[in-house]
Amino acid sequence: xxxxxxxxxxxxQFGDAVGPLSEPKIDPFATVxxxxxxxxxxxxxxxxxxxxxxxxxxxxxxxxxxxxxEVVYHLFSYRHRHGLVLKVETDRANPxxxxxxxxxxxxxxxxxxxxxxxxxxxxxxPDLRRVLLPDDWVGxxxxxxxxxxxxxxGIPSLRENPLVELRRxxxxxxAEQAKKAPPPPPPAPAAAPASPPAPAAPAAPKA
Amino acid sequence: xxxxxxxxxxxxxxxxLVNFGPQHPSTHGVLNFLVETDGEVMKRAIPDIGYLHRSLxxxxxxxxxxxxxxxxxxxxxxAAMFANEGYALAVEKLLKVEVPQRAQxxxxxxxxxxxxxxxxxxxxxxxxxxxxxxxxVHAIREREKVNDLIEALCGxxxxxxxxxxxxxxxxxxxxxxxxxxxxxxxxxxILVEWDRLLSFNEIYIKRLANVAVITREQAVDYxxxxxxxxxxxxxxxxxxxxxxxxxxxxxxxxxxxxxxRGTEGDAFDRYYxxxxxxxxxxxxxxxxxxxxxxxxVMAKVxxxxxxxxxxxMARVESARGEMAYYLVSDGTExxxxxxxxxxxxxxxxxxxxxxxxxxxxDLVALIASLDVVAPxxxx
Numbered sequence: 001x002x003x004x005x006x007x008x009x010x011x012x013q014f015g016d017a018v019g020p021l022s023e024p025k026i027d028p029f030a031t032v033x034x035x036x037x038x039x040x041x042x043x044x045x046x047x048x049x050x051x052x053x054x055x056x057x058x059x060x061x062x063x064x065x066x067x068x069x070e071v072v073y074h075l076f077s078y079r080h081r082h083g084l085v086l087k088v089e090t091d092r093a094n095p096x097x098x099x100x101x102x103x104x105x106x107x108x109x110x111x112x113x114x115x116x117x118x119x120x121x122x123x124x125x126p127d128l129r130r131v132l133l134p135d136d137w138v139g140x141x142x143x144x145x146x147x148x149x150x151x152x153x154g155i156p157s158l159r160e161n162p163l164v165e166l167r168r169x170x171x172x173x174x175a176e177q178a179k180k181a182p183p184p185p186p187p188a189p190a191a192a193p194a195s196p197p198a199p200a201a202p203a204a205p206k207a
Numbered sequence: 208x209x210x211x212x213x214x215x216x217x218x219x220x221x222x223x224l225v226n227f228g229p230q231h232p233s234t235h236g237v238l239n240f241l242v243e244t245d246g247e248v249m250k251r252a253i254p255d256i257g258y259l260h261r262s263l264x265x266x267x268x269x270x271x272x273x274x275x276x277x278x279x280x281x282x283x284x285x286a287a288m289f290a291n292e293g294y295a296l297a298v299e300k301l302l303k304v305e306v307p308q309r310a311q312x313x314x315x316x317x318x319x320x321x322x323x324x325x326x327x328x329x330x331x332x333x334x335x336x337x338x339x340x341x342x343x344v345h346a347i348r349e350r351e352k353v354n355d356l357i358e359a360l361c362g363x364x365x366x367x368x369x370x371x372x373x374x375x376x377x378x379x380x381x382x383x384x385x386x387x388x389x390x391x392x393x394x395x396x397i398l399v400e401w402d403r404l405l406s407f408n409e410i411y412i413k414r415l416a417n418v419a420v421i422t423r424e425q426a427v428d429y430x431x432x433x434x435x436x437x438x439x440x441x442x443x444x445x446x447x448x449x450x451x452x453x454x455x456x457x458x459x460x461x462x463x464x465x466x467x468r469g470t471e472g473d474a475f476d477r478y479y480x481x482x483x484x485x486x487x488x489x490x491x492x493x494x495x496x497x498x499x500x501x502x503x504v505m506a507k508v509x510x511x512x513x514x515x516x517x518x519x520m521a522r523v524e525s526a527r528g529e530m531a532y533y534l535v536s537d538g539t540e541x542x543x544x545x546x547x548x549x550x551x552x553x554x555x556x557x558x559x560x561x562x563x564x565x566x567x568x569d570l571v572a573l574i575a576s577l578d579v580v581a582p583x584x585x586x
Contacts, residue, residue, distance in 0.1 A: 026300060026519040053427050057520070057548045061535055074520060074533070078427065078443055085520075106430025109556035117264075129211040132257040132585060141262055 001082045003028055006050065010084075014040055029072070029085035034097050037073075037088050041103045044075060044084070052077045052084065055104035058111060060118040062092070062144045069095045069120055090120065099125040117142040212255055216243060222250055227570070229258055236581025240558075244567055252562040252570055254555050259585040267545030272298050272512040273372055275545065280366035282547055283583040285328055288321035288357075289525035290547075291370035296451060296521035297532035298372045301514035304506050310374035311453040312499040317360060317369055318523075319488040319495070320387070323394070324353040325526035326481045326488075333478055333575040334405055337414050342405045349397060352390050359383055372512060374505035384496050391489050398486055406482055415478060416469030419561055419573040423472065429560075430553040433528020434484065435577055438464040438477030445524035457494045459487045474569075474576035481578070513540050527551055527578055551583040 001009075007021045007030055017040070019031035032040055044052040057074035068089045076083040090097050099122040100107045111122045112131040119140035122128055130137065139146050150158050216224060227240040237258035243250040263282060267275045279294045280287040292314055299306060306314075331346025354364045359380055361369035369376050405411055421431070426439035436443060444461040446454045462483035464476030514536040522531045528550030535544040554577040562570060 026303075026517045029518070055430055056529075057531055057533060057546070059533065059546045059548075061544045072533070074531075078441070081448065104430070105425075105428045105560075106553055106556065109553060110430075113552075127215070130257075132260040134257070135211045141265055 031087045034088045041100045055106045060114045095120040263586045286325035286526040293523040295370045297534045300519040307503045309502045310504045315453040316495045319491045322488045329578045336575040373508035415475035418474045421472045429557040432550045438480045439472035477576040549583045551579045
C-alpha cells in the first residue's frame, strides 16, 4: 500500500484523531492525537493487510518556537513492505505521551532514550529511567535550550581550547627571547663582493 | 545516591549480584551488566550502558552537513563505511542529488570489503570469548589485508571518511582492481579453511548450538536487524528487498538461519550467518569490479549545502543490520535534528529478556553472537 492509501484507511478508522498528511516534501508524515496513539499503533499492527510489525524508529524533535516536543514513530511492515511515519505533539513544559511498549517491545529502549535526552515522560512504561546518561544528570541534552552545567561530580566537561594555551606559551617564549637577545640589525643593502673561502683549518690533534 | 538500576533487583533473597564489566574482555568496549545469579545459572542480566556516550546527535546539530561526515566514522568504528554511506544517502535525499554510477559502485565495493572486515572481527572475537584464542589471529591477519586495500583506496584504515555527499572522495587507484581480486581469491579458500578450523569444531558447536534462542517473532518484536534478524530465520535484507545505490545490479545469496546445528535462532545460527555473509560479500565485490562503469565519482553538489525544509530517512544494511539516519532540515546550513538508529542499541534491549536461565558463561556467547559494539550502542 502506498502512504496515501495507508493514511486514508487510518483516517477512515480514527477520524479526527488523525491529522492530514504533510505536504509531500520528501518523507511525508501524519500527526495524530497523543491520547489515542496506543490504540492507533495496535490497530496498525493487527489489522490484516497493514500489519506494521516493525517499530523501526522512535525519536523526538524539540520545537521551542511552537512550544512542543514531537515524538516521531517510524513504522514498517516486513510482509507488505510499506511504511508510515506518525508524529505526536506534546506540551514542552510537561511532555507526556502514553507508551507503545505494549505494542512493540522495541519501543521500550527507544522510549527510554527519548526520556533521557528529551525529558518526555511515557505513561505506563515499565522501566522508565535514564539509559545513556547517569541517573543524577541534570537536564535533557537534545533539548534546544539545554545549557551544559560545565561538569559532573567535579569532572569538568568544558576545557580551554589547548591551541589558545599553546599560543599563549609561544608568545611568552618569544618575548623572553627578544629580551635576552635583541634581534640583529637588518643587513646592509649593498653586499660586498664574495671573497674566496678561507682554506680549512687543519684538524686539531686529539687529546 | 542510589543507582536506579538497583531498584529493579530484589535484595532480600539468597542470590548473588555480580558486576560483569565495564572492564571485561568480552564486552568489546565498555559496557556493564548487573548479573543476578543463583550459582552458575543466571536469573537475569541487566545491561547498563552509556559509558561511550558522546552525544553525536547533538554534534550533528552543531556542525554543518558536510562537517558531520567524519563524526559518523566514530559511530561504529568497526564498520565505519556504512555509517558514512547512510549519512551521505540521507543528505542526498534531502538535496535530491543524483549520485554518479561509478560512485555508487565504489560505495558498494568499499562497503562490502568493510563488511568482510567487520564480520572477521565479529567471528574472531566470538571464538576468543568462547575460549578458542587461535582463530582470532587468523581473522585479524585477513582483516589486515582488507585494511591495506581500503587504505590504498582512501588513505585510512579505521575511520575512513571516504564517502561524500554526492559521491566518494577518490577514484580507485591503478592496479587496485587486481589487488582486490587477488585478495578475494585467497579469501574464498580461507573461508573454507575457517569452517574446518572453527565453525564445525565439535566443542565450538556444543558451546553455541541451542544456546540463547531468539525466535523469529521475538526478533521482529524487539527490533533486531541484520544478521541477528536473519539468524532468527527472517528472510530480510535491505540490499535485496529495499535496494539502494548499486545493489539492484548484483545477484547474491542472503543467508538465513534455519538451525544449522541446533535450533533456529540460536547463537550458532547468528554466528554462521555472518560467516556465510562474508562469502556473499566476496561475490558482490567481484560482480561490482566486473561491471563498474567509467565516469565521474562526484556529483555536482553546491559548496554550501542548504537543503529545503523537510525531513528524510535513509537506511543502509550495515554489518550490524539496518542503520537509519533521520534528518530534519529547517532550511539552514545546519541540520535541525540528526537521528541515528543503530542495530546494536536495540540488540542490547533484548539481552535482559533472553538472559533468564542461561549459564553465566553463555551470557558471553549471547553478547558475542549479537555482535554488540559499544560505541554504536551509546553514540
